[in-house]
Amino acid sequence: MRVLVYDDEEDFASFVQEAVEDQGHHVTMVTNAAEFAENFSAETDLIFLDLFMPDVNGIECIRFLAKTGTKALLVLMSGQDPAILNAAREGARASNLTVLDVLQKPIALSAIEDVLDAADATIMSTRQRSAAQAEACCDLQGDDVLEGLQKNEFFVAYQPQLRLENRSVAGLEALLRWQHPECGAVSPAVFIPLAEQSPAVMSALTEFVLKTACYDLIALSGLCPNLKVSVNVSATSLDEIALPDMIQNIVRGIGLENHRLILELTETAASSNLGQAIDILTRLRMAGFGVSIDDFGTGYSSLEQIVQVPFTELKVDQRFVKELLTSDKCRAVCEISCLLARKTGMLPVAEGVEDEATAQELLRLGFVLAQGYHFAKPMAKPQLLDWLRAHDQDTTGVAAAAGG
Template sequence: MNGADSLDGELFSFQSDSDWLLASGLMLVMVFVVGSITSEHLSTRRRLTKEEQAFKSLYEHNPNAVYTLDLQGRLLASNPACKKVLGYEESDFVEGSPLRVLRSDESDKIKAHFFAAVNGVPRNYETTLYHKEGHLINVHLTHVPIFVEGEVTGMYIIVKDITERKQADRERNRSNRKYQGLVESIDAIVWEGDPYTFRYQFVSPQSAKILGYRPEQLIESESFWRSVIHPDDCERLLTFCKQENAELRNHEIEYRVFAADGRTVWIKDYVTVLDENGTVTGCRGIMVDITERKLTEERLQYIAYYDVLTNLPNRALFEERLQEEMEKARANSQMLSVLFLDVDRFKSINDTLGHSVGDELIRAVAERLKVCMREEDTICRIGGDAFALILPDLNSPQGAIQMARTLLQTLAAPFVLMSNELFVTCSIGISFFPDDGGDLFTLLKNAETAMYRTKERGRNNFQLYTTSMNEDSMQKLSLEGFLRKALGLQEFVLFYQPQVNVSSGEIIGVEALLRWKHPVLGMVSPASFIPLAEETGLIVPIGEWVLRTACEQIKIWHEAGYPDLIVAVNLSARQFLQEDLVEMVQRVLEETGVDAEFLELEITESVTMHNVERAIVVLNELRNLGIRISLDDFGTGYSSLSYLKHFPIHTLKIDQSFVRDITTDADDAAIASSVIALALSLNLHVIAEGVETEDHLRYLAERGCYDMQGYHFSRPLPAQDVEQLFVRGKLFKTEVVPPLSDEDSRKK
């Protein structure tokens, strides 16, 4: 038996069954171990093969370029994407490192990152490389150290082409800059916010310009923004926005905000609701400052309903309030009253003192009227010098009557305006709801009608409306229509009333008096049409006709043998205010060929008092023409004696209202006597009107007044009838009592 057989015999000989069993067991263990080792080795090989295939797939199919380099930067391997990304193949790097071949404007940066990775530090960064074809591309570079047993043995460089992404970023940034510039350039606040908490997430810088708050102040807390919203608007704003957000509706709302400097700024907020699948995700908006527009609207609203001069409600607002008060009164079965108030002779004040004084007077009147009002009353300026009042909740007409008296008393005190002391009165008309009108237009019209009746009855008073007033108004309207045609139809005539010197009994002159002979109405009373002509302005052309006709008559009488006869012509207040009055008078004298000394112009003292300075200028210009000036109705007005001595007048006329009761009324007698004494002391001619009895004559003559006119001598007559008196010579002669003293006699 050889050695091997011996080794085998030793290995496989057993002394007993137990030895055999032990040997069998060891053999099985050895077989198992060997099998396990073999199986693990096969499994490891299969796993490594898979990992190698996975890595190879990752390497070869990676869309990014992957270069494997040694520590000197020499190319060990590259994947197919390298040609696609950069255009280079492996053969392009035979003579050098990719770090030398790949061109870049940032080569130094790339090398620095490479050497950092060589030292075991991975690097990620973006740079630019030139494609093999020459164009520049944006890339993301990753340097990954290759570790073997803890040592860096090489490196992977992964090149990702991010040109499109960078281009998109540039476009996005350019767009963002454009829209950012747009957001910052528009004069509005752009914002984004939470639709549930109403907290801002973005606010554009314009918040500082428009409101004075920095964006971060508005973003920091919801409470800060709420604190600057006007308290009257805050809850309305939040409630409205919540409702609109819940309905996914874009909306706009106007509200007020307190700016940092304390100003109240009106904001109009245009809100866009953002949603996804019906769920609100956010809100965006643009806040526009509309303060100027709101102020303009308020001004327009104010102008639409308030009078700019007095700040009182105007007619439009008055009518609205009157309609409301009438509805309340109707529902509660109550009475209300409308008062229509008009300033007396305002036009004369306006024309003589100027519109600036007129405006100040209207303002001053408005202030006094407001003081008289109850809280529930309404006062408005209807227009011009007219005001209207609403007095609601009246128990009886007495409340309106008492108010009218209060208003008259309040306006009685003088007004001092621009160095002018003015005494102003007013006329008031009163109507009641529902008795005098069931609608506002009727009620207001009837109050106005009653006001005009007050003027007709002397002004400075009030009248309650009555149904008969409408009939009178219609008659007045009809009369005005006839009056406008009367001059063209030659319906006017002049009558003349002689003026007599009672010492000689001679006619020293005549006063021309206008009469209207209408073909249907007959002779119309001057008391009816003269005030109407004055009111409508028709007195101006009519007055010129009177002057021309009287001058033509003077010429006829002078040529008929009465060369010393003087004719007096009345100038109305409206005529005296004419800018060309002096030129008109001079033209008429020249055209009729009458010497100015034979024309006497009569003006009332009230006309001169509206603008004393102008009156003196005009009277002096008329006096310079040679015309005689007579101050008519002296004693009935409020002339100042200090002014009177400056007026270039020739004659004072004692008004017939004093002469009528001169023998029975001590006051009238005293006034007449004073006027005579005043005239004599100022070396003025004095004449009395309205002398109707012998007693009148004697009383006046005894006190030095010898020139008179009145029915005691003759009523006004047509020109041809007056001529008959001239033929008679002396009209009247009586024994008169001589003057009271030698001095008075000398003055006469």
């Protein structure tokens, strides 16, 4: 791993340099902007960057790195206000840089060693994925998405949503997956934008997910009779004024009760054509479907949408949930979002829960439902069935023990 350390405090930079060298990595230490520009290259894997420096500050360096399009991992360091450090992290991420960690000075040797271990794991994982996919996937087009759908390369995975109070399963989020014969698993971040280039392709994907999710929910009714399923709706789908009719026809034809289907859309999707979005979503609500605002807190028209659109559920974005216990600002966002949901008649939902401490704090704040790897990863239907049976036994045993 090639590491670049940039800090104007030479003693501290040397401290980091020695820690990196002890782990067996190639490291270059620089203390000014000219040296940084000279030693940075496309081969750099990891950068330790101090924010407060006399010649060129860390924010300017972040701007420089963003222009290069570097894939290097970034570790931001500062002994100043933690709020500034966190703001710099968000700015770097918004500029498509990968921030591995932020470190508040003084920094312990163990913290640097932990960062290096995390960097090793991240780089190895990224290289393995790139090697497997780069050659085959670089030329994927919208037509390939439709062809993949016709060849049954797509499937739906499900992530359970649990009631925080008793950990019973309340619903599932349906997540579209593409297993390409040459590319392997293709990320939705790749194939959804391709599909959105063609209304016909996006409509076909939406119909596939809806039908699959509804059929699977019917099949699960014997095990979980009141289970609901959430399906994501693309922004381009809201351009189709007949979307509610299409959804109603699918659900009616399969025989699923309308209230068991929830349509999820992001803030950005809802705001792209707010007038038509209100038309479509109001008709869906009139038909008895649930409507969820997803990734709440990441868009720019949230409050206006909450007032005007009849949402039944508010899902707080995982970036806030994951830092609930470590960031006062993220905790405030979660707390205020939960209160807002309750005051406006919506069900507050948290996504991205990765540990029990976060789950307990969300419950204390008033969240009703949650999902995340702490509870269960997304699973194909056969694995989901096994998980539901095992989870039902676990929760039944807990309830019996509590009653006894």
